[in-house]
Amino acid sequence: MTEEDERFAAIYHRNYSCVVRYASRRIDPDVAGDVAARTFADAYRRLAQAPGDESAERVWLLGIARGHVSNERRGRRRRRALDERVMAWRAPAGVPPVDGEVITRLAFHQALGRLPGNDREALRLFYWEGLSVEEAAGVAGCRAGTMATRLSRARTRLREQLRASGFGEGG
Template sequence: MDAGTELEDHFRRVYAGNVEAILAYAVRRVEQPEDAADVVAEVFLVAWRRSRELPPDDEVRLWLYGVARRVLANHHRGGVRRERLGERLRQRLTAVTGGDPAGEVPERLAVRAALARLPQPDREVLMLTAWEGLQPREVAEVLGVSSAVVRTRLSRARARLRELAGDELTEPGHVLDVMTVPAPEEGR
């Protein structure tokens, strides 16, 4: 039996002998059971990566608990960061949308349906310009084409989008206005 096979066999024994205990440890320390599964997976990934350094069998469970403790600490810190980010994003969405966006839903649906009917290159140029706020030279860099190609596609795509969106959206520029959601200002 070669060294690689021995390491795999040892890891399998460590896993089989300890997975339930580590799972129980994690379940008692997280809010969602799915999170416990992620924690256990991470613990055994660390164990696999460090399989040459695993302590003897009678000490391995304590070592795994230590790894689980650190993984859980990272998980909880990540949860706090995710909550803070989520709250900032919710605040930005509220600031961007202002009030109730329900009144714009039919128009937005019409524009999205028209957008979906455009050829993919035209659609991408429009979305990078209107949604991401990129200038033609920036769009050209993203797409790997010249600025002239982008300007041509953009002009053609705007005209085709207005045509596809129909007559009910009659205000000049309105089709693109409905597509555009202003980017929030960065606050530090």
């Protein structure tokens, strides 16, 4: 094994689960492994660009994964549009209503889905991935100040979306 191969293997073993979790929170978990594979294939090709310290590796890899997640989402939107056109031909009968926590979760995810992409990404990087503002900025390819502003605005917009859906503060 070459020194380069050993370095890549170490990066892979330290970060694979993080990349899969990142992808599975943003796209279908069944596809997250494919996104991780494409991420590490790109990382191997760009190994000379890999940062030297371990914490920066994660941010670098999540930045690569972000591009693959975006590609996957675009493909999913195209497939969904096609599915909708097909389903228009045979619309199913009404679905029985659900309530409680399911409604709350659905409202939250719908409100999150109505936010601009940068807002969703800021919230997900900070809350779901547990990244610091600086790390999230590194993944998103922007400055820490820009990420802090995005995060603040995203929180405000999410609250507004939830209020518009009938959900108030604390309830």
